[in-house]
Amino acid sequence: MFEKTEGIVIRTLDYKETHKIVTLFTKRFGKIGVIAQGVKKPRSRNGAIIQMFIQGDYLLRVGKGLGTLQQGDVIHSFxxxxxxxxxxxxxxxxxxxxxxxxxxxxxxxxxxxxxxxxxxxxxxxxxxxxxxxxxxxxxxxxxxxxxxxxxxxxxxxxxxxxxxxxxxxxxxxxxxxxxxxxxxxxxxxxxxxxxxxxxxxxxxxxxxxxxxxxxxxxxxxxxxxxxxxxxxxxxxxxxxxxxxxxx
Missing domain, CATH: 1.20.1440.120 (Recombination protein O, C-terminal domain)
Structure with missing residues (x-):
């Protein structure tokens, strides 16, 4: 299921060669971990929205375990x-x-x-x-x-x-x-x-x-x-x- 929520990046962790596991503190779901696929690639469109402290609007695929980051927009970059x-x-x-x-x-x-x-x-x-x-x-x-x-x-x-x-x-x-x-x-x-x-x-x-x-x-x-x-x-x-x- 795809869900949209406002959130703040409170933790990032390298995952495999090009991915990151990002922890967002969100208004709708509280603390949630998501996989941001390919964000370590130079041309990744999501690389800018998973930096520490960023507040953004995020589109997530939410399941029982780790979610998946689909896309997002920066509200405030800090x-x-x-x-x-x-x-x-x-x-x-x-x-x-x-x-x-x-x-x-x-x-x-x-x-x-x-x-x-x-x-x-x-x-x-x-x-x-x-x-x-x-x-x-x-x-x-x-x-x-x-x-x-x-x-x-x-x-x-x-x-x-x-x-x-x-x-x-x-x-x-x-x-x-x-x-x-x-x-x-x-x-x-x-x-x-x-x-x-x-x-x-x-x-x-x-x-x-x-x-x-x-x-x-x-x-x-x-x-x-x-x-x-x-x-x-x-x-x-x-x-x-x-x-x-x-x-």
């Missing part, structure tokens, strides 16, 4: 992202994260829109680290690891939340946090930002200015939290860390 090393690093991170977290053929229109907004914001020179963290936290509920950020996990108070327990998955007040040897000392501004990142739609984001020290704390918390609770280790995370060290 060429400026692919041409910039730092932007590519963050775009690679959010697309690999998407590939690893979401299941095959589960329709997730909200997450699709958030990914598109994330790539657009990265292309438009908004802080890619902040944008990537906001998108990442939108994925946590899909794998059951959304942190509790409204009160202290130990005593229930909503005041003086200045610690984060990676193991227990949420905030601690100052009194309880100092008793937990494995909690991370933050500050109330970072806790507030974690709530914003978790709940605020990316389409509402203009420019978020975050102090460098707070950005580093946010990165430290989310990296430790995601790896501890998801058990997922991303190749693009290592690349991103290397790129950030060059700044």
């Amino acid at each position: 060429r400026k992202v692919r041409e910039d090393l730092f932007k590519t690093a963050y775009a690679s991170y959010v697309t690999e994260l998407t590939y690893r977290v979401i299941e095959e053929r589960v329709t997730l229109p909200y997450i699709y829109d958030q990914l598109l907004l994330t790539l657009t914001a990265i292309e438009q020179d908004k802080d890619p680290a902040i944008i990537a963290m906001m998108y990442e936290m939108k994925l946590y509920p899909l794998i059951g690891i959304k942190p509790l950020l409204e009160h202290c996990l130990a005593c229930g108070t909503t005041s003086n939340l200045t610690y984060f327990s990676v193991g227990d998955g949420g905030t601690l007040c100052t009194s309880c946090g100092i008793k937990d040897a494995y909690s991370l000392k933050l500050n109330e501004q970072v806790i507030k930002l974690l709530r914003i990142f978790s709940e605020v739609d990316l389409k509402r984001v203009e420019n978020i200015s975050v102090k460098e020290e707070n950005k580093q704390l946010l990165n430290q918390v989310l990296k430790a939290y995601f790896e501890h609770h998801s058990g997922i280790f991303l190749k693009s995370r290592r690349f991103l860390d290397q790129i950030d060290s060059l700044k």
Whole structure:
């Protein structure tokens, strides 16, 4: 059966001599793998529509296993992202994260829109680290690891939340946090930002200015939290860390 859908290229893999297996995150079908036949040939008409991060309209032959890419049209190329090393690093991170977290053929229109907004914001020179963290936290509920950020996990108070327990998955007040040897000392501004990142739609984001020290704390918390609770280790995370060290 032939189906048309809007989608974003989130992964490509060489297959045989001239083909590629392309993973699309689509509005209609969620994550779906398709074979793009002959796209490595110099004159392939589909070669331009299966580059990483491209948003396009795709005509697919959909079956029980891998589908087949028939043709497509580019909606947005995100060429400026692919041409910039730092932007590519963050775009690679959010697309690999998407590939690893979401299941095959589960329709997730909200997450699709958030990914598109994330790539657009990265292309438009908004802080890619902040944008990537906001998108990442939108994925946590899909794998059951959304942190509790409204009160202290130990005593229930909503005041003086200045610690984060990676193991227990949420905030601690100052009194309880100092008793937990494995909690991370933050500050109330970072806790507030974690709530914003978790709940605020990316389409509402203009420019978020975050102090460098707070950005580093946010990165430290989310990296430790995601790896501890998801058990997922991303190749693009290592690349991103290397790129950030060059700044």
